[in-house]
Amino acid sequence: MATDGIDTDTKSHLMADRLQNGKFGDFGGMFIPESLIPACSDLEKAFYEAFADEAFIAALNHLLKTYAGRPTPLTYCENLSEKLGIRLFLKREDLTHTGSHKINNVLGQALLAKRMGKKRMIAETGAGQHGVAAATAAALFGLDCVVFMGEVDVSRQALNVFRMKLLGAEVVPVKSGSATLKDAVNEALRDWVASVETTHYCIGSAMGPHPYPLIVRQLQSVIGKEAKAQFRDLSGDDPDFVVACVGGGSNAIGTFAGFVDTKSRLVGVEAAGGAAMHNGIPGVVHGMRSKFLQDESGQILEAESISAGLDYPGIGPEHAYLGTIGRANYSYVNDEEVIAAFRVLSETEGIIPALEPAHALAYILRAVETGEIPADASVMMTLSGRGDKDVAQIMEILEL
């Protein structure tokens, strides 16, 4: 069926049209050390060529289908819908191989790395989901893989660290700065500055210098493309609300890509301690102009949340843009609301979510209560990953 596979059209829909010289409005760009400029330019070129190459797209779609398990289902949550008085649908990225949407991005980037003749792939990771996905793709394609991970995250996501090692990747604990995701990005960039001739930097979210926000958006847009078609099949219509959690913003931007030209209201949900859209101001970090939590001098602040995957003080540039022009709205939820949502989904639907998408659900629960989401509204939420990685952490908190 025609809706299978990724969206190869990088130009026609609303979001892509806004991209000018690597910028989404005022946001984005290529703010990187001179040594990396040729690599990013080459990557941009390789990306456009690959997306115009039927063989490349066929290979990627084949992998998405037979290796990652796409298309993922759209699940109607009967119990929770009844309880809330809305119609709630989940886009089930938790059912993919490796258990989160991150696989969509790494399969595409690993194929690109191969195409460009790179032998080594590096990645940063917060919760470890992108690290696991990158290590998986590297194993599949025979690439050497090094994953940078903040020391704090190494200890709170020990299982994912072990998974990466099982998959043959080297995990480098990062001790500098706050020893979380932003510092892992710094360290990956430092490695890349030195290794750029042989190495592909597989960025895990819709962030970083151009062309990364574009590439990651395009690779993740398979989520929104499938969800839109599936929702129309079920309801003959588009959802009233489309909701996704936002760390750097890849599952959200991939979801929004499918609905940006519909009537659906788009809502991105950040962690309260990393709410760059609300508390951030424009800045230039990690290769991009976007919104960042920072002090009055411009020093970047540490994000803080229960979920390692949303502990990022910035946000991808396309979100900064969609928020600024008002096409998408951004909200945030605190750790307590997240734990409550985590339990609700587990108990009412038999689905244990990752802590990151539990943020999206926490927003929905609150918005139903406040009337921001009215009764009978249809809500499509991206369940970006499953909760296995978080169970040990939650066990400590809940003492059930």
Add this chain to the structure above:
Amino acid sequence: MAETSSDLSVHDLNASLRQKKDAGRKLLVCYITGGLNADWLDMLYILADAGADAVEIGIPFSDPVMDGPVIQESSMQALANGATPLSILMQVEKEEPGIPLAVMTYYNLVYRMGEERFAERLIQSGITGAILPDLPIDEAAGWIETGAAHSLSAVLLAAPTTREERLNEIAAKSKGFVYAVGLLGVTGEREELSESASVLAASIKSRTETPVLVGVGISNPEQAKKVCQVADGVVVGSALVRRILENRSKQEIGAFVKSIREALD
């Protein structure tokens, strides 16, 4: 008249380095992290006495992606001491080390203050150059213009991977000097001088009369001397900052810089 013009060039990075280069001198620029310790300003005089031709003052940033462990450490230490762009610039304003001063920092600190205000503030502190390693030429048009309007030299960087047309543009637009990044990698000491250092320096020199200085990885007098067979000078950072972090005496640090000066003369 003669006095006024030489007075000016004492402070002006662009004029001073160019004059010295034309007079056949190899140039030595030293990097220190601003606010690193209580008496960091003394270093300006020690470096000037030891024969540095200019000093780059690092304004510490929380996320220094072009820096290796030594300058990361000095940056974190300075930030922990409460150093801010304004505190450093206000301290420098009172100093007269007799050689030109530049700052090296990351673009977010400039962006936050505003390019215009940042440039004004530098000039007010007697600083006449700025190096922003994460602001490549494609994004630097406004900054270069603002700098020029304030007689502030925007020093641009070139890397071993930089391609021909870009190299032309960087060589043409860089002010003060062209910063040739001597190797593929972040700041830090290296055992060996990278082959790419001299190749890049020669390539840039064929395009401009602006002094071409090699920085990143220059760790000792021998390396400085060797690369200056081609380059017009060197930038020494981590080798110096490491000695400061190790609490070496001022005499010892002065002697280290002097040994580089002597190797170049």
